[in-house]
Amino acid sequence: MGDCIFCKIAKGEIPSDFVYKDENVVAFKDLNPQAPVHILVIPREHFESALKVDNDSVWNKLISSAVKIAKELGLEKDGFRMVINTGEQGGQTVMHLHLHLLAGRNLGWPPG
Ligand code: 5GP
Ligand code: ZN
Numbered sequence: 001m002g003d004c005i006f007c008k009i010a011k012g013e014i015p016s017d018f019v020y021k022d023e024n025v026v027a028f029k030d031l032n033p034q035a036p037v038h039i040l041v042i043p044r045e046h047f048e049s050a051l052k053v054d055n056d057s058v059w060n061k062l063i064s065s066a067v068k069i070a071k072e073l074g075l076e077k078d079g080f081r082m083v084i085n086t087g088e089q090g091g092q093t094v095m096h097l098h099l100h101l102l103a104g105r106n107l108g109w110p111p112g
Contacts, residue, residue: 001046001096004046004095004096005094005096006040006042006046006094006096006098007046007096009026009028009042010026010042010044016028016029017029019039019069019073020041020065020068020069020072022065023044024043024044024045024061024065025041025042025043025044025061025062025065026041026042026044027039027040027041027042027065027066027069027101028040030100034100034102035102035103035104035105035107036103036104036105037073037075037080037101037102037103037104038100038101038102039069039100039101040098040099040100040101041062041065041066041069041098041099041101042062042096042097042098042099043058043061043062043097045058046096047096047097048095048096048097049086049087049092049095049097050084050086050097051086051087052097053097058097062097062099063082063099066082066099066101069101070101070103073103075103078103078104079103080101080102080103081100081101081102081103081107082099082100082101082102083099083100083102084097084098084099084100085100
């Protein structure tokens with residue numbers, strides 16, 4: 001998608017702090033971190049939101065990559081959270097599917 005910021009990040013057109021890349025997925029540090037670890041994991045392919053995913057392999061790759069990154073960062077012991085905001089009340093502000101990987105503090109529950 002021409003003007004999608006996360007498509008541009010995935011293509012390397014915007015400098016980003018990448019922590020993981022493969023043929024399907026890239027992951028980079030959130031610009032405005034909400035926790036000591038705050039990484040965005042995205043499919044290279046553009047989906048406007050979770051509602052537009054038409055292929056379960058997208059979920060497989062996205063979530064398995066996020067778990068792999070969490071393990072690589074040593075988050076197994078203290079734990080972490082994976083979040084996919086969807087739509088207006090879900091708090092989605094960037095219209096390219098992304099998974100937030102959050103860790104490094106007690107995140108609390110329920111969310112505010
Ligand atoms: P959402 O609110 O859509 O679930 O999450 C979007 C996230 O993308 C926010 O946490 C925001 O800080 C992050 N973000 C927005 N634009 C950029 C950007 O250009 N670079 C990076 N690294 N993060 C961004
Ligand atoms: Zn996009």
